[in-house]
Amino acid sequence: MSISSTKENCLEIQNLKKYFEIKAGFLKKPNILKAVDDVSFSIARGETMGLVGESGCGKTTIGRTVLKLYEPTDGKILYCGEDITNLDDKQMISYRKKIQMIFQDPYTSLDPRMNVAHIIAEPIRFMHLMEGKDIMDRVRELVELVGLKQDHLNRYPHEFSGGQRQRIGIARALAAEPEFIVCDEPISALDVSIQAQIINILEDLQSKFNFTYLFISHDLAMVRHISNQVGVMYLGNLVEYAEVEELYENMMHPYTKALISAEPAADPDKAEASQRIVLQGDVPSPINPAPGCPFRSRCQYAKEICGSVKSDLKKINDKHYVACHLFE
Amino acid sequence: MSDTNTDNNVLLDVKNLYTGFTTDDGLVKAVRGISIHVNQGESLGIVGESGCGKSVSMLSIMHLLADNAILKADAVTFGGEDLLHKSVKEMRKYQGNEISMIFQDPMTSLNPLFTIGEQITNPLMRHKKMGKRAALEKAAQVLDQVGIPDPQKRLKQYPHELSGGMRQRVMIAIAICCDPRLLIADEPTTALDVTIQAQILELMQKMKEEYKMSLILITHDLGVIASMCSRVVVMYGGLIMEEGPLRDIFYRTGHPYTLGLLESIPKHDKQRLVPIYGTPPDLLNPPKGCPFAARCKFAMKLCQEHLPQLTEIGEGHRSACWLHNPSVKAKRGEVKLS
Amino acid sequence: MKKKIGEPVWESPEEQTAYGMADVIPADLIEPLMDSDRETETIERKSISYLNMCWRRLRKDKLAMFGLVVIAIMTILAIFAPMLCPYAYDQTDFAHMLEWPSAEHWFGTDKLGRDIFVRTMYGARISLTIGFTAAFINMIIGVLYGGIAGYLGGRTDMVMMRIVDILSGIPSLIYLILIMMFLGNTMQSILIAMCLTYWITTAKMVRGQILTLREQDFALAGKVCGLSKWQILIHHLIPNSIGTIIVTVTFLIPSAIFQEAFLSFLGIGISVPKASWGTLANDAIEYLFSYPYQMFFPAVAISITIFALNFIGDGLRDALDPRLKK
Numbered sequence: 001m002s003i004s005s006t007k008e009n010c011l012e013i014q015n016l017k018k019y020f021e022i023k024a025g026f027l028k029k030p031n032i033l034k035a036v037d038d039v040s041f042s043i044a045r046g047e048t049m050g051l052v053g054e055s056g057c058g059k060t061t062i063g064r065t066v067l068k069l070y071e072p073t074d075g076k077i078l079y080c081g082e083d084i085t086n087l088d089d090k091q092m093i094s095y096r097k098k099i100q101m102i103f104q105d106p107y108t109s110l111d112p113r114m115n116v117a118h119i120i121a122e123p124i125r126f127m128h129l130m131e132g133k134d135i136m137d138r139v140r141e142l143v144e145l146v147g148l149k150q151d152h153l154n155r156y157p158h159e160f161s162g163g164q165r166q167r168i169g170i171a172r173a174l175a176a177e178p179e180f181i182v183c184d185e186p187i188s189a190l191d192v193s194i195q196a197q198i199i200n201i202l203e204d205l206q207s208k209f210n211f212t213y214l215f216i217s218h219d220l221a222m223v224r225h226i227s228n229q230v231g232v233m234y235l236g237n238l239v240e241y242a243e244v245e246e247l248y249e250n251m252m253h254p255y256t257k258a259l260i261s262a263e264p265a266a267d268p269d270k271a272e273a274s275q276r277i278v279l280q281g282d283v284p285s286p287i288n289p290a291p292g293c294p295f296r297s298r299c300q301y302a303k304e305i306c307g308s309v310k311s312d313l314k315k316i317n318d319k320h321y322v323a324c325h326l327f328e
Numbered sequence: 329m330s331d332t333n334t335d336n337n338v339l340l341d342v343k344n345l346y347t348g349f350t351t352d353d354g355l356v357k358a359v360r361g362i363s364i365h366v367n368q369g370e371s372l373g374i375v376g377e378s379g380c381g382k383s384v385s386m387l388s389i390m391h392l393l394a395d396n397a398i399l400k401a402d403a404v405t406f407g408g409e410d411l412l413h414k415s416v417k418e419m420r421k422y423q424g425n426e427i428s429m430i431f432q433d434p435m436t437s438l439n440p441l442f443t444i445g446e447q448i449t450n451p452l453m454r455h456k457k458m459g460k461r462a463a464l465e466k467a468a469q470v471l472d473q474v475g476i477p478d479p480q481k482r483l484k485q486y487p488h489e490l491s492g493g494m495r496q497r498v499m500i501a502i503a504i505c506c507d508p509r510l511l512i513a514d515e516p517t518t519a520l521d522v523t524i525q526a527q528i529l530e531l532m533q534k535m536k537e538e539y540k541m542s543l544i545l546i547t548h549d550l551g552v553i554a555s556m557c558s559r560v561v562v563m564y565g566g567l568i569m570e571e572g573p574l575r576d577i578f579y580r581t582g583h584p585y586t587l588g589l590l591e592s593i594p595k596h597d598k599q600r601l602v603p604i605y606g607t608p609p610d611l612l613n614p615p616k617g618c619p620f621a622a623r624c625k626f627a628m629k630l631c632q633e634h635l636p637q638l639t640e641i642g643e644g645h646r647s648a649c650w651l652h653n654p655s656v657k658a659k660r661g662e663v664k665l666s
Numbered sequence: 667m668k669k670k671i672g673e674p675v676w677e678s679p680e681e682q683t684a685y686g687m688a689d690v691i692p693a694d695l696i697e698p699l700m701d702s703d704r705e706t707e708t709i710e711r712k713s714i715s716y717l718n719m720c721w722r723r724l725r726k727d728k729l730a731m732f733g734l735v736v737i738a739i740m741t742i743l744a745i746f747a748p749m750l751c752p753y754a755y756d757q758t759d760f761a762h763m764l765e766w767p768s769a770e771h772w773f774g775t776d777k778l779g780r781d782i783f784v785r786t787m788y789g790a791r792i793s794l795t796i797g798f799t800a801a802f803i804n805m806i807i808g809v810l811y812g813g814i815a816g817y818l819g820g821r822t823d824m825v826m827m828r829i830v831d832i833l834s835g836i837p838s839l840i841y842l843i844l845i846m847m848f849l850g851n852t853m854q855s856i857l858i859a860m861c862l863t864y865w866i867t868t869a870k871m872v873r874g875q876i877l878t879l880r881e882q883d884f885a886l887a888g889k890v891c892g893l894s895k896w897q898i899l900i901h902h903l904i905p906n907s908i909g910t911i912i913v914t915v916t917f918l919i920p921s922a923i924f925q926e927a928f929l930s931f932l933g934i935g936i937s938v939p940k941a942s943w944g945t946l947a948n949d950a951i952e953y954l955f956s957y958p959y960q961m962f963f964p965a966v967a968i969s970i971t972i973f974a975l976n977f978i979g980d981g982l983r984d985a986l987d988p989r990l991k992k
Contacts, residue, residue, distance in 0.1 A: 054521035054522065054523060054524075055521055064886070067890060069886055069889055069890070089894065089895075093892050096890060096891075096892050097892070100890060101887070101890045103883045103886070103887060104883070105883055108882050108883040108884060109883035109884055109886075109887050110884055110887075111884040111887075111888075111902050111905075111906065112716065112884075112906065113716055113905045113906055113908075115715075122888070122891045122893070123890075123891040123892055126891055126892040126893045126897060127891070127892040147707070148707065149707055149708075152707075152709070154713060155709065155713045156713070156714075156715060156716065159709055159711065159713060159714075160709070161607045161608065162378070163607060164607060164707070169887075172887070172891070173890075176891070176892070191377040191378055191548060191608075192377070192548060192549075192550070192589055192592050192593065193377060193588055193589060193592050193603060193604035194377075194603070194604075194607075195592065195603075196591075196592040196594075196601040196602065196603030196604070197603040197604075197605065199594075199601055199603075200600065200601055200603055203600070218521065218522065220522070221593065221594045221596075222594055224594065224596060225594035225596075225598060225601070248596070258523060259522060259523060262522040262523045262525065262526035263522050263551065264525075264526075264529070264549070264551030264552050264554060264555045265551055265554060265555075266549075266550035266551045266553075266554050266578075266590065266593050267554055267578060268554045268555075268574050268575055268578050268579075269575075270554075271551070271554040271555040272555075276526055276530075278523075278526045278527055278530055279523045279526070279527070280527075282491045282493055282494065282524070283491075283521075352722065352723070353711060606704070606707060607707060610709075610711065612711065621699065621704075622704045623704075624699075626698075627698070627699035627704075628695060628696050628697060628698055628699055629694065629695045629696070629697050629699060629703075630685075630691055630695035630696060631699065632699060632703070633695070634684055634685055634695075636687065637686065637687055639687035650687075650691070652687060653685075653687055653688070653689070653691055654688065654690075655689075655690045655691045655696070656691055656696055659693065659696045660696065
């Protein structure tokens with residue numbers, strides 16, 4: 001099954017798989033961790049796809065595999081229709097200009113020994129986008145674009161607050177003049193009041209430069225706010241995929257329902273009225289997963305078939321796909 | 329609400345607490361004179377951004393600060409007894425017994441070298457003078473209560489063998505096993521996923537009712553506050569900005585900072601978010617006036633120069649903002665905050 | 667845990683408040699605050715680089731500063747004392763043999779009438795040169811070896827680390843003696859002998875450091891920014907392990923000095939009439955009971971140098987990585 005839209009695709013991934021081998025011990029067969037198991041989706045130019053799920057569901061792995069920071073085990077990654085799955089590091093450089101990334105933790109993603117000017121100039125220098133004095137001019141321009149000041153350029157990352165660091169990270173991603181940005185939980189390490197700042201910057205940049213985003217987050221409200229499409233992941237699988245309003249208004253997969261209802265509303269009346277679905281138990285281990293639906297161990301609707309056959313994503317309507325035996 | 333502080337109903341009462349840390353750069357003024365009280369059986373939420381002093385103030389009360397801390401208060405009383413002048417040794421009788429704490433990261437607050445059983449029985453044997461066997465029995469019973477399946481097996485396991493949610497359950501088990509009167513939970517669910525967070529919040533609510541504890545919940549998540557607390561204290565820059573009953577804070581907001589926090593949360597209408605611009609103040613040199621003045625959209629020259637006092641604006645609802653001054657109101661008109 | 671209860675060192679906020687909530691406020695203060703008056707993105711603390719910060723911490727460490735001063739004095743003496751002294755290190759004077767310390771011969775003379783002060787200072791030259799050079803060469807080899815093993819990881823790392831295991835399995839004294847016998851008793855041969863295996867500690871430390879650093883987000887970010895593996899290693903990983911490297915190297919210096927003294931003491935290091943602290947001690951051993959001062963001065967020189975270097979190493983470790991301090 002492949003999800004395709006009529007619009008021009010910026011990024012398309014087809015049946016992407018990323019397995020990690022976990023050493024089990026000397027001469028033992030390594031365990032297989034299925035971080036991403038057969039995921040397909042596409043993102044149209046200028047749009048934002050949100051990818052939500054709990055930690056360990058494989059959303060970060062997808063983001064990193066798209067950038068070829070991890071080698072995919074199987075499947076295809078197409079960028080503007082071109083297959084970049086098997087390119088080596090050298091060939092990837094021309095794509096790294098177009099595909100950039102904003103990292104989750106603004107405290108570890110900036111080299112503590114470099115000052116801000118060096119950090120932001122790094123992509124420009126190493127991708128040979130500019131030479132000499134132009135680099136610093138460009139860096140100054142970028143710093144102002146994210147609302148920092150020029151006299152911040154000589155300072156080191158530890159002198160900044162979390163929000164300011166994240167803006168430095170954004171400026172670095174912009175330096176390569178990308179078209180597509182993977183935002184890997186860009187706000188989850190930040191305070192609430194700062195999160196909105198960063199989201200606004202991302203939205204402004206998108207309307208200014210027509211960026212395409214893959215927005216990875218566990219914050220459902222933020223994903224609803226920023227995305228055009230949303231994919232819900234569980235244990236390496238895409239269990240539901242839909243246009244954003246369709247998903248939040250008409251969620252179908254039992255996991256999506258539980259996830260959305262579990263998020264506490266910042267409103268006492270709603271909190272009191274809401275019927276929270278509290279899932280029992282923990283997410284099972286992705287190492288050597290059992291066959292069948294990954295969610296069945298916590299699903300209150302699990303049927304016999306869920307234990308043996310994994311459901312594929314099925315089209316409900318043009319805007320909505322779900323992988324669950326309940327909808328067959 | 330100063331009169332309620334003298335009530336018999338008050339469990340923990342902190343008056344005018346100051347905490348600072350001496351660093352290479354100078355004195356960082358983390359808490360700058362706050363008064364907090366918790367009533368018997370109440371759930372108090374303390375909300376604020378990182379570095380606003382919410383955790384430090386609780387650690388100060390528990391005498392759990394690092395060596396470079398300087399502490400001063402007019403009074404800290406717990407159940408009518410003074411805690412401020414207790415020695416470290418005397419405080420141990422309270423820690424984990426009458427007052428328990430749960431921290432954000434269950435992995436770092438559990439000792440990796442000891443089994444779960446040893447870590448739960450330890451406070452039982454120390455505070456409740458239980459024998460080993462009785463303590464183990466009680467431990468299994470508490471583990472069962474916090475929803476850990478197969479407690480007998482878990483008692484023999486080490487923290488790394490458990491998942492994040494399970495570890496936080498164990499932390500709660502350790503915290504409640506001595507039947508505390510006050511549970512302080514410092515960002516108990518921040519490190520957890522939403523579905524696990526829902527489990528833990530539900531468990532804390534249940535335990536609070538079962539054990540008739542008071543609860544202080546420190547968090548930055550207004551959603552958690554809304555579903556757990558009956559009274560809220562909003563902190564910023566080492567000071568209390570606003571405090572009051574839950575619904576007053578959310579529906580009759582009395583401070584621009586609280587309003588800013590509420591507005592920062594995305595509504596479901598795709599409207600552009602309203603962030604609070606700028607960055608929190610550096611508490612090494614806190615601003616002279618209101619700490620929020622530089623980021624406040626209603627700020628006046630007054631705010632930069634003079635610190636507003638916490639003033640009653642409704643039943644049990646207090647706010648530290650110049651917008652509540654009559655002459656400011658007369659000049660600017662009533663500013664609608666909610 | 668100690669807790670200090672006392673007056674706060676800062677003024678309480680109430681004192682800054684000239685107006686109460688019910689007071690009448692002057693109209694000019696009620697004017698809205700202009701955006702230009704707001705300074706929200708300014709960082710007030712002075713900008714300070716990592717090395718600067720470490721130096722500031724190091725300066726507070728009295729023992730480390732004492733060590734630095736001692737090593738500085740020792741270096742200056744080693745360079746200038748033999749030049750300024752009226753005697754040469756190998757100048758014999760049979761009229762003044764085995765003399766106790768005096769105004770003429772500060773540390774006395776040995777069995778051939780050579781001045782022990784000059785010989786000790788000359789020995790400092792040899793010992794310090796060997797210490798610093800050996801540490802420097804070993805640092806280079808260790809950083810490259812450990813860096814490559816740690817960064818490439820996988821099979822390369824496995825093979826490289828097994829080689830290290832084999833090398834460190836051979837007792838060092840055996841090949842030290844062999845090399846000295848082949849190459850003769852010179853400073854160069856001591857250096858070569860030491861450089862064969864001394865880098866192993868550095869390599870292991872650097873490898874460990876690189877292994878943790880390469881998983882950090884900033885290393886990944888380097889890849890996204892178009893850096894090649896080697897560029898990431900050189901621009902990000904090695905600069906971030908500089909703390910570990912410096913500390914390991916500071917501890918290498920005293921052990922190299924000690925090793926040289928030990929070899930020379932056994933008679934397989936520097937040979938007479940050249941003077942190293944080890945040969946001086948070796949010379950003195952036959953007169954240990956009758957003329958103990960001959961042993962005393964070189965021994966003291968070795969001890970204070972090694973103490974001083976260890977103090978510096980400890981101080982640097984705390985300054986470069988304050989988390990380890992406790």
